[in-house]
Amino acid sequence: MTLVFQPSANIARLKESATLAVAAKARALKAAGQAIIDLGAGEPDFDTPAFIRHAASTAIEAGATRYTNTEGILPLREAIAADANRLLAHGAPITAAEVVVSNGSKQSLYNACVCCFGPGDEVLIPTPAWTSYYEMIELARAVSVPVFGDEANDLKVTVDQLAAAATPRTKGLMLNSPSNPTGAVYTRDELTAILDLAVKKGWWVLADEIYLRIAYEGGAQSALEVTKTRENLIVINGVAKAYAMTGWRIGWSIAPLAVSKAMTAFQSHTTSNAAAVSQHAALAALARQVEADEAVNHMVNEFRSRRDAVVAALAAFPTVRYVHPAGAFYLYINVAGFRGAADAGAAFAAAVLEEHQVVVVPGSAFLTPDWIRASYATTESIAVEGVTRIARCFTGA
Numbered sequence: 001m002t003l004v005f006q007p008s009a010n011i012a013r014l015k016e017s018a019t020l021a022v023a024a025k026a027r028a029l030k031a032a033g034q035a036i037i038d039l040g041a042g043e044p045d046f047d048t049p050a051f052i053r054h055a056a057s058t059a060i061e062a063g064a065t066r067y068t069n070t071e072g073i074l075p076l077r078e079a080i081a082a083d084a085n086r087l088l089a090h091g092a093p094i095t096a097a098e099v100v101v102s103n104g105s106k107q108s109l110y111n112a113c114v115c116c117f118g119p120g121d122e123v124l125i126p127t128p129a130w131t132s133y134y135e136m137i138e139l140a141r142a143v144s145v146p147v148f149g150d151e152a153n154d155l156k157v158t159v160d161q162l163a164a165a166a167t168p169r170t171k172g173l174m175l176n177s178p179s180n181p182t183g184a185v186y187t188r189d190e191l192t193a194i195l196d197l198a199v200k201k202g203w204w205v206l207a208d209e210i211y212l213r214i215a216y217e218g219g220a221q222s223a224l225e226v227t228k229t230r231e232n233l234i235v236i237n238g239v240a241k242a243y244a245m246t247g248w249r250i251g252w253s254i255a256p257l258a259v260s261k262a263m264t265a266f267q268s269h270t271t272s273n274a275a276a277v278s279q280h281a282a283l284a285a286l287a288r289q290v291e292a293d294e295a296v297n298h299m300v301n302e303f304r305s306r307r308d309a310v311v312a313a314l315a316a317f318p319t320v321r322y323v324h325p326a327g328a329f330y331l332y333i334n335v336a337g338f339r340g341a342a343d344a345g346a347a348f349a350a351a352v353l354e355e356h357q358v359v360v361v362p363g364s365a366f367l368t369p370d371w372i373r374a375s376y377a378t379t380e381s382i383a384v385e386g387v388t389r390i391a392r393c394f395t396g397a
Helices: 018-031 050-061 074-085 105-116 131-139 159-165 188-201 257-268 276-287 289-314 344-356 380-395
Strands: 099-102 122-127 143-148 170-176 204-208 233-238 251-254 330-334 371-375
Touching: 050 276, 050 289, 074 099, 074 251, 074 276, 099 105, 099 257, 105 131, 105 204, 105 233, 105 251, 105 257, 122 131, 122 159, 131 143, 131 170, 143 159, 159 188, 170 188, 188 204, 251 257, 276 289, 289 380, 330 380, 344 371, 344 380, 371 380
Parallel strands: 122 143, 122 170, 170 204, 204 233
Antiparallel strands: 099 251, 233 251, 330 371
16 A cells, blocks of 8 residues: 555644745755845854854864753853843843753744643734744644734834733743844833733743844843743743854753753753754853954944945835834835735745846745845845845836
């Protein structure tokens, strides 16, 4: 009898990551010799700082090639706790026991979803949001509830919108600031109101702060800086974006001890520990603060320069609407009505690639089909040229 694969109920509704699919398509086009401008990237274009690479090499020669504790090596967890405590405003200091190191912040987020949510639970997701949030919630057999932000508010959601979307089944919410895909940054007052609501309602808050250090206008606030209690707060971060270490696959969660123990147990049956050498590289990034700050500040200054340049380029096209990018390295552009298409973002992404050789991510990946995401994680000249082509494609100029 021939066995025919039928996806299990666990993944029957799972959709491929749209952002990773766009990245793969861009690589394929480049490999085929096409001269394209790739603005689909979701990672810094800088090399990992030299002192981190050297620390990894030293760790390998010192024997960092074996299994570690599932939750990560103690020195790294201590460094993560110390770094977080510099932000913490209220309550007892964070301890290494509350930190779980994983294979990237994506795994940290998924661990938290599986351990905190289950069948029948509803999780509020300020939308647009990173495409994997919705899938992680569904994989945990919970229900993702998009809460759409208003364009007048840079597509950020308000506490009133969250409260209106809640039901007795609401168990938590995802929070991401600075935001992927919009680049919007929540203010201290906005974060405070949302966190206070979550405490009042008894919701878990999963705060994805992977872009925290990439902010341009007075910095971004961590949930740790404003929360009055950590009893319902899970903070997720990692080294991927700020330290240009996407391929090293190191992320972490900071959570109440009982939650961290549950996530460690879950991870012990899925992947076990993150790569030992990568953990030592991340330790250098966090422990060697002077060198790290110099490297991070250099990258952020470069991103700021590119942000300013692409915004200036769009000033020549006043009919093009976009979210003000106060953080991360994305430009979220409204293409509603493009050629009468029902999914304007998808139609625009196809047209701008075919007609102008620019790769972008359609907004439908983030549940907002009237938009597209363009990344300026590339050289300033390429970013400006790409954004100019996008504006010309939309306006017909």
